[in-house]
Amino acid sequence: MRLKFTKMHGLGNDFVMLDAISQRIKLSPDKIQRLADRHLGVGCDQVLVVEAPRNPDADFRYRIYNADGSEVENCGNGARCFARFVRERRLTGKHRLTVETAAGLLKLNLQEGDQVSVDMGAPVLEPAEVPFSADLQAPTYPLDVSGDVYTVSAVSMGNPHAVLLVDDVASAPVEKLGPLIESHPRFPNRVNVGFLQLESRQLAHLRVFERGVGETRACGTGACAAAVAARLRGLVDDTVEIHLPGGPLTIHWSGPGQPVTMTGPATTVYHGQIVL
Ligand SMILES: N[C@H](CCC[C@H](N)C(=O)O)C(=O)O
Secondary structure (H helix, E strand, O other): OEEEEEEEEEOOEEEEEEEOOOOOOOOOHHHHHHHHOOOOOOOOOEEEEEEOOOOOOOOEEEEEEEOOOOEEOOOHHHHHHHHHHHHHOOOOOOOEEEEEEOOEEEEEEEOOOOEEEEEOOOOEOOHHHOOOOOOOOOOOEEEEEOOEEEEEEEEEOOOEEEEEEOOOHHHOOHHHHHHHHHOOOOOOOOOEEEEEEEOOOOEEEEEEEEOOOEEEOOOHHHHHHHHHHHHHOOOOOOEEEEEEOOEEEEEEEOOOOOOEEEEEEOEEEEEEEEEO
């Protein structure tokens, strides 16, 4: 199968974008893994497949696959790249788009330059819906990881996130603790793991060990989940600039039941073809 693709990234979280409207695409998990493989394929954190919508209120549908081949519910950096991708491929002339994902409908606004803002919907905090095993909903939970107990928040942005506060992201045990929490039994669908260092009520630093990928240079839903977790603990204001290794995202959340808005760049790197 010969596939046309576009390589894009959001702050270094990189994607293979596939237009499944203009070309017939049939992808198995092993073909996704091959596409994402940085030696045998194109190489990316996620593969994003753009399709015609099924929901009449949506302009497009897009499906998200992690590098390990797993299909997931939401991808913040991917949503911004999706918006730029459909504009650049002239699949739409609109600046304001509604896209259907496995997590529901997202509203995107293509701004000047490379910035895109996304209404990511309201976070889900009820443990059973994250999903996370806990008796009662709380801002934080004790989590036993191989005998050591950590304090985590559990937030879904359509996809599950665990958020831990650390004093210094640079020395945070991302490589050691990330995989242990990603596959922790209390997160039955596995989980993305965010390590958050607060600098002020409007500025924080974040590293994310992503479910199905490992540490990425940025994670959009992770930045949203981190801002929500910190605001629920009264530690940040409604608008926070979250600095990830790949750069900053601006997150706005005015409280429970309200949508989270994320604003940041989307960058096209190159177009190509691959034989799978
Ligand atoms: N690894 C995530 C999906 C991609 C999220 C991330 N790339 C983002 O920008 O939100 C998961 O398994 O839920």
